[in-house]
Amino acid sequence: MQDFSVITDWIHTFLLDTLGCPSWLTVTIECLLIGVGLLLVYAVLALFYILYERKICAWFQCRLGPNRVGPWGLMQSIADMFKILIKELIHLKNIDKFLFALAPYLVIIASMLAFAVLPWANGLQVIDFNIGIFFLLAVSSIGVLGILLAGWSSNNKFTLIGALRSGSQMVSYELSVGLSVLTMVCLAGSMSVGDIIAAQERLWFIFSGHIPAIIAFIVFLIAGTAETNRGPFDLPEAESELTAGYHTEYSGIHFGFFYLAEYLNLFIISGVASLMFLGGWMPLHIPGWEGFNDVMNVIPGLVWFLAKCFFISFIIIWFKWTFPRIRIDQMLKLEWKYLLPINLFNLVLMAIIIVNGWVL
Numbered sequence: 190m191q192d193f194s195v196i197t198d199w200i201h202t203f204l205l206d207t208l209g210c211p212s213w214l215t216v217t218i219e220c221l222l223i224g225v226g227l228l229l230v231y232a233v234l235a236l237f238y239i240l241y242e243r244k245i246c247a248w249f250q251c252r253l254g255p256n257r258v259g260p261w262g263l264m265q266s267i268a269d270m271f272k273i274l275i276k277e278l279i280h281l282k283n284i285d286k287f288l289f290a291l292a293p294y295l296v297i298i299a300s301m302l303a304f305a306v307l308p309w310a311n312g313l314q315v316i317d318f319n320i321g322i323f324f325l326l327a328v329s330s331i332g333v334l335g336i337l338l339a340g341w342s343s344n345n346k347f348t349l350i351g352a353l354r355s356g357s358q359m360v361s362y363e364l365s366v367g368l369s370v371l372t373m374v375c376l377a378g379s380m381s382v383g384d385i386i387a388a389q390e391r392l393w394f395i396f397s398g399h400i401p402a403i404i405a406f407i408v409f410l411i412a413g414t415a416e417t418n419r420g421p422f423d424l425p426e427a428e429s430e431l432t433a434g435y436h437t438e439y440s441g442i443h444f445g446f447f448y449l450a451e452y453l454n455l456f457i458i459s460g461v462a463s464l465m466f467l468g469g470w471m472p473l474h475i476p477g478w479e480g481f482n483d484v485m486n487v488i489p490g491l492v493w494f495l496a497k498c499f500f501i502s503f504i505i506i507w508f509k510w511t512f513p514r515i516r517i518d519q520m521l522k523l524e525w526k527y528l529l530p531i532n533l534f535n536l537v538l539m540a541i542i543i544v545n546g547w548v549l
Contacts, residue, residue, distance in 0.1 A: 191311060191489050192312045193310050193312035193313035195312070196312075197312060197313075200222070204218055204219070223315055227301065227304065227305060227315070231304060231453060232449075234452075235449040235453055236267060236270060238452040238453075239266045239269070239452060240265060240266045242452075243255055243265075245503065246506070246510050273444070273445045273448075274441075274442060277440065278440055278443065279440045281343070281344075285342040288342035289343060290443070292338040292339035292342060293339065293436075293439065293443045294335070295332065295335030295338065296335035296339075296446060297446050297449070298331065299328055299329060299332035299334075299450075300332060300450045300453045300454055300457060303325055303329040303457050306321055306324060306325045306328075306382065307382075307457065307461075307464065308382050308383070308386060308464065308469050308470060309490075309491055310489065310491040311490050313491065314383075317383045319380060319381050320380045320381075321380060321383075322380045322385070325382075325461065326363075326367055330359075332359075333355070333359045333360065336356065338352075339352060340352020340355070340435035343435075343438040345437060347434070347437055348435050348436070348437050350434075351425045351426065351434030352425070352434075354434075354517060358416075358424065358520060361524045362412045362415040362528075364524070364529055364532075365408055365409075365411070365532050366409060366412045366416055368408075368529075368533065368535075369409035369465075370461070372402075372405040372536050373398070373405060373465040373466065375536070375539055375540060375543060376394055376397075376548065377389075377394070382464065385469070386468060386470065386471050389469070389471050390471055390474065391474060391476055392474060393467050393471070394466050394468070396549065398542075399547065399548075399549070401539040401542060405466070405532075406466045408531060409462055410462065410505065410508075411523075413461075413462065413505070414458075414505050414508050414509075415520065417454040417455055417458055417505075418451065419505060420508065420509035420512065421513060421514050422520055424520060456502065459498040459499070459501040459502045460494070460498050463498050470490030470491065470493050471490070472485035472486055472493055473485050473493075
């Protein structure tokens, strides 16, 4: 399997030894390179996901989708990006200007921090430490603060209702997301992202964790869809009731930040599902099938990771364009009366399996 740490070690050695940079300057340059790289990948993935969903939606509805800008409409997202960049920022009266301007940046920062923890390939990861999963869950929960501030600071009853809906939804479904991840952390025996992937070298957790892993995967998909405010859990942005929900009063690039964060959160949820259940960048290995495993190892880890993320994203997009929007009471009832008890029981069941050594 390809190891990208060779490239990162070469860059470090080139800056430190060949160019003779002091250690503080070397670290600063490497941090700048990582930051620029993250921003570029962040923007490109967001543009891709916008087109990806629009094409899938068109396919479900027997339409062509975007087909005007570029061949097969492939440049439509880029055209939309330039359009939103030149849109005027409308300045409103009777709002909390500081919090109104701060809110979209909090949403972007939360998704960027979570985005940085994802392992793209062997050696291609910004940071990996012994509480990586805990850090991922912690920083991803910051985004709800931006949404609440956006709704409250806009001084609009529709945005406030949308923010309250989103806050209750995200806080509720974070429990199911966290418990599903905790179930797999118990199976892995570590919170380190690298250790979790290494534990799936022989067999992915979705196969080795028996029924509790499958239950945790299904619950994670449902809770992750609700966590990202996507249909059928898109009540905070219900157009027929709240215009556009918590970001009704935003325009231009500020609205674009919310728009980008929504699609990047879709990728982050897919990446975490890939990491916890499908081995992350680890190829598919079947014990005893050495020839098959050698063939799978030829495929780069980066391809494996992206393919798994796009597959899980397809399932989440499928949810949105299949099921109608549910009511707020139905949404909260699903979490507190069904998903949470199932998750707690599933966690105990996984603990029993681990203690008795029944893991494949």
